[in-house]
Amino acid sequence: MNHWLLVLFSILISISISGILKFIFNRYFINSKPAHYKLPPSPLSIPVISNLLWRGRISPSDHHPILNKLHAKLGPIITIYLGSRPVIFIADRFLAHKALIQNGAVFANRPPPSATQKIVSSNQRNVSLASYGPTWRLLRRNLTENFLHPSRAKSFSHSRRWVLQILMNRLESQEKSAQPVRIREHLQYAMFCLLVVMCFGDNVDETQIKQIEEVQRRTFLSFKRFNILNIWPRMTKIVMRRRWEEFYQLRLEFPDEKRKLDEVEISNLCSEFLNAGTDTTTTALEWIMANLVKYPKIQDKLFMEIKGVVGNGDQEEVSESDLRRMPYLKAVILEGLRRHPPARLLVPHAVREDVVFNNEYLIPESAAINFLVAELGWDPKVWEDPLAFKPERFLNHDNGTGQEFDITGSREIKMMPFGAGRRICPGYQLAMLHMEYYVANLILKYECKSVDGGDVDLSEKVERTMMMKNPLQVHLSRR
Ligand code: HEM
Numbered sequence: 001m002n003h004w005l006l007v008l009f010s011i012l013i014s015i016s017i018s019g020i021l022k023f024i025f026n027r028y029f030i031n032s033k034p035a036h037y038k039l040p041p042s043p044l045s046i047p048v049i050s051n052l053l054w055r056g057r058i059s060p061s062d063h064h065p066i067l068n069k070l071h072a073k074l075g076p077i078i079t080i081y082l083g084s085r086p087v088i089f090i091a092d093r094f095l096a097h098k099a100l101i102q103n104g105a106v107f108a109n110r111p112p113p114s115a116t117q118k119i120v121s122s123n124q125r126n127v128s129l130a131s132y133g134p135t136w137r138l139l140r141r142n143l144t145e146n147f148l149h150p151s152r153a154k155s156f157s158h159s160r161r162w163v164l165q166i167l168m169n170r171l172e173s174q175e176k177s178a179q180p181v182r183i184r185e186h187l188q189y190a191m192f193c194l195l196v197v198m199c200f201g202d203n204v205d206e207t208q209i210k211q212i213e214e215v216q217r218r219t220f221l222s223f224k225r226f227n228i229l230n231i232w233p234r235m236t237k238i239v240m241r242r243r244w245e246e247f248y249q250l251r252l253e254f255p256d257e258k259r260k261l262d263e264v265e266i267s268n269l270c271s272e273f274l275n276a277g278t279d280t281t282t283t284a285l286e287w288i289m290a291n292l293v294k295y296p297k298i299q300d301k302l303f304m305e306i307k308g309v310v311g312n313g314d315q316e317e318v319s320e321s322d323l324r325r326m327p328y329l330k331a332v333i334l335e336g337l338r339r340h341p342p343a344r345l346l347v348p349h350a351v352r353e354d355v356v357f358n359n360e361y362l363i364p365e366s367a368a369i370n371f372l373v374a375e376l377g378w379d380p381k382v383w384e385d386p387l388a389f390k391p392e393r394f395l396n397h398d399n400g401t402g403q404e405f406d407i408t409g410s411r412e413i414k415m416m417p418f419g420a421g422r423r424i425c426p427g428y429q430l431a432m433l434h435m436e437y438y439v440a441n442l443i444l445k446y447e448c449k450s451v452d453g454g455d456v457d458l459s460e461k462v463e464r465t466m467m468m469k470n471p472l473q474v475h476l477s478r479r
């Protein structure tokens with residue numbers, strides 16, 4: 001038999017045996033730890049084969065339709081076996097609050113990273129993958145204090161104006177051709193420029209931004225190709241040596257100095273910053289614009305509010321200080337995030353030691369824990385007609401107490417597009433500011449209409465975020 005076939009055959013046998021052993025260990029040994037507590041219910045599964053079937057789906061977001069069916073059958077908290085690790089999914093807002101807020105410190109850990117994640121994060125030395133502890137605290141504080149805190153974010157307002165100019169120039173050149181505009185690519189470029197400038201300073205020019213963008217884009221495109229390396233890293237390093245080399249090549253490099261950034265330097269932090277903030281904000285913006293195009297009355301109402309604040313004079317731009325006087329704009333953004341949260345799952349959470357949750361279930365230290373973000377924000381007991389796009393629901397929430405809607409979910413989780421608790425997205429205020437600022441300026445300048453007066457298709461597609469299956473195309477007519 002061919003030498004490689006023999007190697008492959010032995011690997012498959014070993015994977016199967018180790019998979020079966022780990023499965024049996026996790027399922028029966030862990031279950032019996034605190035004697036009478038069991039893991040949350042799981043569907044019937046066949047060792048190894050079920051694992052391979054689940055793993056065949058590239059990202060956990062691909063599991064959504066099946067997860068929804070399983071939750072309907074087994075209840076709001078379920079266990080799935082992915083690889084050797086149980087993954088626990090929670091689809092109930094009270095249980096989410098109990099885990100992320102009431103037991104925040106217990107549920108704030110991350111599961112061990114996959115082999116490729118380990119390298120991308122310099123062995124968990126970035127914010128999103130670091131274990132809950134001093135390193136994470138230090139990195140998160142550094143990010144928040146230097147970039148994300150509203151007082152710091154203010155100092156980047158000139159960058160936001162510069163990027164607004166870039167965005168408007170790009171749209172203007174499209175507008176002249178009278179062709180429909182695929183708005184996502186322009187929004188994506190704008191959000192990327194903004195974060196690059198925040199990260200590397202004002203001296204970066206557009207050519208350098210494009211170089212950095214190219215590296216990030218290649219990294220993303222190859223994400224699926226490299227996932228397979230994680231199945232059994234020690235073995236794939238031998239049999240898939242070329243692919244590992246390709247993976248190493250993708251890491252950021254100073255164009256001038258021709259040297260790779262130090263592994264533990266800022267490169268992975270910058271990359272994390274750009275990654276975490278670009279696609280998420282762009283996706284949210286595209287969904288919001290899609291709903292404004294689909295529902296012209298909402299767009300008109302928003303335009304009237306913006307016009308009312310900036311006045312009928314010569315002011316051509318909405319300034320950041322104007323945003324505070326636009327409650328309907330904020331409602332539109334919140335409704336966009338509720339109805340179309342870009343992240344359908346959180347970054348997986350973990351507990352630091354086995355715990356009994358809700359006096360009912362064992363949550364083992366080895367489990368990854370996740371939450372069905374969209375479903376939590378579509379609860380018909382909280383939101384009337386939850387799948388409809390109705391920004392008005394955010395104008396009179398909390399029975400007219402006049403308090404701002406609490407997107408952090410600290411008192412009660414009604415939606416959680418940014419997560420909740422200790423690992424809540426640290427960029428949520430910055431993201432809200434970016435969305436409000438760019439939507440307000442786009443709507444002030446342009447009436448955005450659907451192509452040929454047709455309907456806007458709101459079908460979804462899973463990428464890194466939950467995107468529009470058919471990218472939004474708009475006709476821009478200058479007001
Ligand atoms: C609409 C835009 C955004 C959405 C919907 C979003 C959503 C999320 C979600 C769901 C998480 C996971 C929370 C968890 O695991 O519990 C997260 C984490 C994170 N986000 Fe965002 N995000 C957005 C924008 C941003 C921006 C602009 C930045 C920074 C530039 C950012 C940086 C991060 C970081 C560093 C984490 C990891 C936090 C940690 O593990 O402690 N995000 N985000």
